[in-house]
Amino acid sequence: MAEPRKRTVRRKKDPNAPKRALSAYMFFANENRDIIKSENPDVTFGQVGKLLGERWKALSVEDREPYDAKAKADKRRYESEKELYLATKQT
DNA sequence: TCCGTGATTGTTACG
DNA sequence: CGTAACAATCACGGA
Secondary structure, eight states: OHHHHHOOOOOSSSOOOOOOOOOOOHHHHHHHHHHHHHOOOOOHHHHHHHHHHHHHSSOOHHHHHHHHHHHHHHHHHHHHHHHHHHHHOOO
């Protein structure tokens, strides 16, 4: 099952839209963009993009720790807006 | 009570 | 300006 995930063109539906939180990949990508491009200034999205995800998991779960840690850390940020969103939401 | 879904997040690079 | 692979997420609402 699973319908075609419509990436981009994210449709808004909430008044304040708490925009959930980032993902471990985003934190990891933040470092990769720095490293990968630093070690592969020639590789472009075509290479980095794919290469990124490949080694992303290539790491060990413990390697994701810092990324995953930030992932939930960022979610924490979203949590605050979420609460405010629900607050301002006011039925 | 329980589940699935949708919405979102950020990178790079280009026309 | 938006899109595209790449991956995670995970909170919310509905039945």
